[in-house]
Ligand code: SF4
């Protein structure tokens with residue numbers, strides 16, 4: 417198991433931030449090719465100790481994969497297995513994995529043999545001991561994540577001899593496909609619209625973001641059970657793909673959000689719809 421992370425608030429995850437998250441302050445920053453030693457396996461004395469009382473921010477793909485693994489919808493998964501932190505520093509809603517009850521607050525997925533959802537474990541669990549954050553957007557610049565090394569005393573994995581770089585660790589953890597799939601998500605959370613950290617989405621748009629990114633089954637209903645397909649010019653065959661293909665739907669959700677949140681021309685309204693009122697955002701559909 418190469419899992420788990422940090423007991424501090426907001427562990428290694430790509431957190432959209434206005435200020436550097438407290439948990440990353442003072443951590444050693446890692447250049448992409450910088451080496452560090454680490455190993456996590458059933459032989460370490462701390463095995464699974466870290467799978468409790470931790471804050472794991474969930475990405476859209478994490479929510480999707482875990483809900484599918486458990487055989488439930490994202491709509492069922494979210495209230496059952498996640499919670500939303502309340503902090504003024506975040507400009508978009510985030511969801512965190514819910515821990516089990518006090519006093520241990522163990523992750524509900526940990527077993528004696530390690531992570532019980534290993535193949536579908538969250539992004540943060542794969543990334544540890546690397547932390548990552550997206551700096552604030554700057555005009556005309558593509559935002560690149562900044563990486564840090566967690567060197568926590570409780571984690572004995574740092575005494576192991578295997579040498580890694582950020583890149584080789586990510587490849588070992590199978591993160592490449594997830595990161596490619598979530599590129600559109602990162603483009604939204606680091607969008608230039610947020611430059612300066614002063615602008616806030618209104619509650620309706622916050623809800624759109626939450627639904628499209630995390631509650632994909634509700635988003636699918638929004639696409640398929642409303643007048644959505646009549647109001648936007650969609651590529652041939654796209655609706656059928658969105659009906660069946662979760663990854664296609666997630667990519668589409670990020671594309672739609674850029675239109676709905678920032679008025680980018682990622683979608684085209686049909687002539688018939690443009691003659692009507694400009695409404696028709698999520699939640700006002702019939
Ligand atoms: S999801 Fe798996 S790796 Fe992550 S905290 Fe829970 S048991 Fe540990």
Ligand code: SF4
Pocket residue numbers: 417418419420421455456457460462463464465466467544570571572573574
């Ligand atoms: S080595 Fe670190 S990541 Fe692995 S189980 Fe121990 S505390 Fe967790």
